[in-house]
Amino acid sequence: MRTFVDFMEKYKVVCANVILENTLTSGTLYLGDFYAALDKKWQQKHQLVAVLTVAKDLNIEPAQGIAHKVIDAIDDPSYDLSQHFDECYEFMSIWLKRGPILVHCAAGVSRSAAIVIYFIMRFFKWSYIKSYQHVKAKRSVICPNEGFIRQLKKHEKLLGLVVFRESTLEEEQKRQTQSKPSRGVIRGRSVVIRTQKQPMTRFK
Numbered sequence: 001m002r003t004f005v006d007f008m009e010k011y012k013v014v015c016a017n018v019i020l021e022n023t024l025t026s027g028t029l030y031l032g033d034f035y036a037a038l039d040k041k042w043q044q045k046h047q048l049v050a051v052l053t054v055a056k057d058l059n060i061e062p063a064q065g066i067a068h069k070v071i072d073a074i075d076d077p078s079y080d081l082s083q084h085f086d087e088c089y090e091f092m093s094i095w096l097k098r099g100p101i102l103v104h105c106a107a108g109v110s111r112s113a114a115i116v117i118y119f120i121m122r123f124f125k126w127s128y129i130k131s132y133q134h135v136k137a138k139r140s141v142i143c144p145n146e147g148f149i150r151q152l153k154k155h156e157k158l159l160g161l162v163v164f165r166e167s168t169l170e171e172e173q174k175r176q177t178q179s180k181p182s183r184g185v186i187r188g189r190s191v192v193i194r195t196q197k198q199p200m201t202r203f204k
Contacts (some may be wrong), residue, residue: 017040017103017139019116028100030093031116031139033108034058048102050095052088055105055110062155067095075110082155088115089122113142117152121159128156 016032027049036042037051040063042183050067053060062068062144069091071084078173095101103119105111113135120131132152136142 015042016104016108019135019138020096020120027096027098029096029113029116030100030102031108031135031142032102032104034060034104034106036102036108037062037104046100049099050091050101052091052101052103052112052115053105054078054084054088054103054115058106060069071115073105073111075105075145077145079147080151081148082112082151083110084115084153085118092119093123104169107141108139109141110144110148113139114144114148114152117144118155121152121156121161125159125161127161128152 015036016030018028020029028046030036030046030048036057037053037058037060043051043063043066048062048066051060051062053068053070054073056072060068060070062105064197069088071086071088073081092101092103103112103116105113107131117128117131117135120126120134121128124131126134128149132144
């Protein structure tokens with residue numbers, strides 16, 4: 001029977017992507033898959049100090065000297081991944097101060113991606129969508145399941161993060177009329193409104 005490792009070898013799938021450079025944190029944050037967690041040479045080459053496994057029954061053994069934490073999570077919309085948010089954040093925060101770390105699940109698509117998105121939301125105080133877009137730009141294959149997305153959006157509110165909703169042009173024109181602005185500038189779907197009594201507000 002062909003194994004997952006055989007598949008990765010044959011098709012040369014990218015096993016891990018840099019999500020955060022060490023210019024933003026002390027260490028580089030990698031998001032990857034099962035194969036990245038198995039590749040001890042890759043881990044040594046990139047001088048990893050820790051690996052966070054967000055999956056059940058993968059039997060991962062990182063290279064010697066690398067800290068390893070396992071979260072027995074399953075990729076199912078009904079699974080409460082948020083119960084692990086805090087402990088994953090603490091683990092990642094501690095080890096990123098010391099060097100590069102890898103966060104992975106089986107494919108680096110749903111479970112580990114959700115954990116990394118949560119970390120970025122909390123670390124940078126970014127909204128869910130901004131955090132998601134950042135991770136997606138770095139690793140295009142990510143696709144957290146719908147249950148994990150709901151949990152992330154719930155924690156976006158719990159963390160008190162600001163969410164800017166993209167309004168339609170018609171809504172912004174109506175808003176301008178109601179607020180009687182002294183000057184309004186409309187550029188496509190981005191509107192800058194200045195009123196006489198209120199500070200400038202930007203809607204995107």
